[in-house]
Amino acid sequence: MHPNDVILQTVTKLLAFIIVIFSFYVFLSGHHNPGGGFIGALTTACAFLLISVAFDIETVKKMIPVDFKTIMAAGLLIAVISGMIPIFFGENFLWQTFDYFDLPLLGDNTELATALVFDVGVYLVVIAVVLSIIFTIGEEQ
């Protein structure tokens, strides 16, 4: 579609990875530092947006073969289910906990909080909403 965008496309191939990694960093650091599901998802969406500008919307759709609306629903489901699980342990809805684990790659004494599961839901919903808004408008032109 854009045969002359060699520089843009080459830079995009490199930058998209960096942006996605940075967005994961922001997403995971939300518990103790600024960041979290919302801003992490917006940053990831930026990477996909850059790809769609440099290449084509179709390229991004090939990268994410699932319908955005399904991702949105899946994100909502994860968030609700993560809130519902405590009910079965006799706690209230949306109750959260955390503990320390020794994980092989991430190191000893890593703190894992159940709030992260809720944040994964937020992350998926925000990505799907942003991308489906932009692509719906983009496809009409």
Add this chain to the structure above:
Amino acid sequence: MMNNLIILPILIPFLTAIILLFIRKSVKAERIISVLSGIALVIISGLLVKEVLDKGAISYALGGWAPPFGIALVADSLAALLVLFASIVVLICILFSIRGIDEIRVKFFFYPLVQFLLLGVIGAFLTGDIFNLFVFFEVLLMASYGLITLGGSKAQLQESIKYVLINVISSAFFVTAIALLYSVTGTLNIADLSQRVAEVNQPGILTVIAFLFMIVFGMKAAIFPLYFWLPGSYAAPPPVITALFAGLLTKVGIYAIMRVFTIIFYHEPQITHLTLEIIAVLTMVVGVIGAIAYQDMQKILVYNVVAGVGFIIFGVSSLNEAGLFGATFYLLHDMLIKAALFLLVGAIMIITQTSSMKNASGLIKQYPLVGWSFLVAALSLAGVPPFSGFFGKLYLIQGGFEAGQYISVIIMIIASLLILYSVMRIFFSVILGEENHASQNEKANIKGLLYPSMILLFLSFVMGFGAEFIVPHVANAAETLLNPEIYIEAVLKE
């Protein structure tokens, strides 16, 4: 699990909406799941109503954080009853929509939007936190934006611009009002707010904030100077969506007014509640003027919604037991009967292909059931004794007299007469009279469109004729409204 009974009315529509998003390709499966979850929700909220009557108001701390630090859900009798009636209205509208809405709208997320609307409405009824109330308001408004534009006809797009604009402005006011209230009191929990306002005995700044809340909720509930958006935007979408809006949306605004002006801002009734009384009377007057001015069936009913809001707010302004009892009873009755009327008129419009009263008459010969159902609905709306509208108005009048609001009561009685006139005018000219339209056309297929509104009429009849079932619940609700200590005790118990 009994502890979690109060969260289930929020979780059921939420989970249903998510499931419906996954299976959006199959219209039939969507309908089956919507109906099943609707029935489950009615049963659960029925259990909640019973639980609240037996054990008093229930509070539930989300995430285990005790109020006022966490978000509390509170179910007293008023909230539980409204949840029950809202879920009944939505179930009936879903039953109507099986035949009453086109497949294109269903494919574009009609059922998930209805579930999200219900989620917002139920959340707004159950929450005990004023910012959480704002969030649930936005949930139901977002869903209603989707429903009002769904289909994309010209009239819908025109009216939705006004509707969205008005609601965005009133939401901004809402945030501002909450910010001011928070800066004065330093808390967002309604029970805690009530205590702190009582401690300082509502100085001038809090009365100003109270008026800001009156403007915000009045815009949602369509009270007198802020009702102008309602007639246009309620007439634009298909009848089943209008029935949902008329049965639920303005009622959430009324509920918020009832809540805020009985539990937080009740210390200066000679200012706030007098204003509410004047506004209520003016709302009745403009509603009735609109209802008798139009020749269009949907417009007449839409103005009846406005007049109904006036009646209920009047009960709140009396601020005594009879007035609040009447307001609660009339609110519940109004949810059922407005939805029933809009669904009936929806069926009539499918028969006559027009909403104008001039072009249709003589339906009774071919559609006797439609005709008599409409008569029952009309009499119930006006408050004729065996039906449910009677008790609500009776107690509203009693409450008005006890509070010395004689002129307002007289205006209310005249307004009731004129409301009867406005709906009987539809009955006499469209249902009775010479056959003109129905005889020329093939008999329209209204199979499946009539029984949902007949269920609502039956429930309204039960509410009036078997009032002893519901009176203890409503009396309990009125008692909690009148005594904020009961509510505070339930939420902030040690």
